[in-house]
Amino acid sequence: MFSIKFVSAFFIVLLPFSGLSQITEVNPPDYIKTIIFKGNTPETQLPILKLGEYVVLEFDVLNGNEDDYYYKIDHFNYDWTPSALMKSEFMDGFDNQRIRNYQNSFNTYQIYSNYQLTIPNDQTRRLKVSGNYLISIFDSDNNLVFSRKFMINEDLTAVGVVIKRTRDIQFIEEKQRVEISVTSNNNQLNNPSQTVKALIVQNNNLNTAISNLKPQYTLGNQLIYRYDSESSFLGGNEYLFFENKEVRAANTGIRAIDLKDIYHNYLFTNVERASKPYTYNPDINGNYLVTALDVDNPDIEADYVWVHFSLVPNESFKNKNVHVYGNFNNYAIDNSTKLIYDQSRNTLSKAILLKQGFYNYKYVIVEKNGVLNEGAISGNFYQTENNYKVLIYYRDLGARYDKIIGVGEGSSVNISN
Template sequence: MKINLLLLTIFGLNLSFSYAQTQETPPPEYIKTIQFKGSTAENQLPIIPLGDPITIEFDALNGDEDDFYYKIKYYNRDWTPSVLIQTEYMDGFDNQRIREYENSFNTYQIFSHYRLTIPNDQTRGLKISGNYMLFIYNGDNELMFSQKFMIYEKLADVGIVLKRARDISNIEEKQRVELTVASNRIQFNNPTQTVNAVIIQNNNLKTAITDVKPQYVLGNQLVYKYDSETSFWAGNEYLFFENKDVRGANNNIQFIDLQDLYHNYLFTNQSRANQPYTYYPDINGNYVINNIDASDPSIEADYVWVHFSLLADENLKNKDIHVYGTFNNYAIEDLTRMTYDASKNIFTGSILLKQGFYNYKYVAVDSNGSIDENLISGNFWQTENNYKVLVYYRDLGARYDRIIGVNEGTSINISN
């Protein structure tokens, strides 16, 4: 066995099966509003074309103007550590100080807004497509947070069709993704081993369907027409609120209060699982920072305590209820946990958020940590969801997984 492992190492074959998947590290409470910005996306799941600049922004609310440093690592498609060394995927160096920051202006909450742009003088660029992780450290070399991002090449065309599920038992509650992948620049060799698709609903990597193999191969076109293998629970439209004018009660804000900071109290929500489906536009769990009176919302948008409340059904009282969305990268943590108020029969919770427009929903978490995303909101096949597809390719004998194609589709025109 030792000899076999040595031979595998010598010939550079992938040993990722021996490593655990690397998870993101959430930030401490004083670091907020982490945003990746590329040429086409803002605040969303960072999927960026190879060669395009990347900007990462975040706020530190301690007011100390701390020094922060960044590192970048490369990963296999399943987020296990890659065998590549840094010079193979990066031109230049990391472990550099983030030099660009500004202090907040005309806000009750004092914060420093940090901005890192790649390429820069030290990190001149990322050389290959695939999975990356950004790590942010403080001046004592303590990890503050980490976040995944993806770089892709435009080498394959990806077609997406959204359809209802075929299984009659959940035809009213699920949506199915059909794919085609074709390329006139790559000759797919043994695509059932070398090509893997990942399907992501509403920018949430935690619920992504991974390792999807081609079902049929027609020449150099790969066809995916699965049923259960590429089906998602449809969920419901996200709830939302808007506080771009911090002094007024805007969309879905019942009233406001000014103490040390502004407090926004939202209208009490209730379970929608057993109610009829109603369409209204959302941004699929995302958020947008905005201040109607500011010329630069990144430093002039204030932080506000947002108070959430949910009417308690009997089936929720023995579960942990959390507020859920991209505002904290869909993390389940103490700051999103709600408290049951027996006297009013509601769950309440408060989160410090930067001014803007936010989508959110409520999820239930069992004692074993499993998340039921749609116990409270329900599942309706009519729901408008966003689906992104990433196609990974590792040719026979290659040492890393390239992302050769990306596309996205919406279920607004879903068909049977």
């Protein structure tokens, strides 16, 4: 008999300018690691599915208790405010079910349990409409443990994405702008200035996404977006990376290894790059991949390693809040990513527990006012190769929810003026 947890609460953040409540992702406690979305694409975060496709949510629990976890799915408008749909209108079946598929780690120093949830499944048989969704994971005491966003696309329009340099002379060496064209073939988009909205996501990071862009003009059956500052992103720099799929030997980016209670990997000490010329260095745009040598199933056989990051400080950021930044923890910034000054070595350093694999990372500054400054240490260069995804939302006149009617993708590898 399936256990059901009736849970209705979720965390909200009040928007001071609108009076509406906007949902934000809740990051997990320290004993939950490596939250991965898997679908038809190899990316580890921000899955954008076609209607009817499956998605797998996977995470590791390191406390060794084999606890029970339950999931809940909710539907949201384009701005992540709760939609007006009843659960039966967007879901065929039930949620609030226990996650039954889990395995314990095998032949690892760090014990953990790997949980996997596939949507759809026998209980949650189908998600019936497109739009924004949130999966929330609860423990057996109805406490919210973490949540993650995903999107479903109906693929009713073709979305063209072109990356160009900004037209603003002040930022011409630092920024990239996104031009969009939306082609509607068989579907008439009524009053598009009011019903159509675009979202632009750089490197799968919803925290820095540009939202609520409206089409500037219509050309035949096309909607055209050719903004400058409104659709521009700082280019940043290529991510740094390391690989530790062989935990017993130093690999790419790793200076030394040590075995204590578990393995420790010490990365080469990095330096500030903002004042140096741009150098092309292929990366995976902040993402990561769990992998390990000589194992059959990395989900349960890849080990956890304390990865030691270090950075040479300079006067521009020596006394500021410096963090390790990347998709390995959904771009979260907290005490677990904050570098601490090591006077004996004259470096800023931090150890983070990560599963074996290939990881991208960079160093960022959080200013005293809480503003994230991604380029202060790494720099901002228009040449940087970044991935951009564009989602087109549509709410027809009289409709009760925002559809996603098209998704486009582009890369700045071929950026033009």
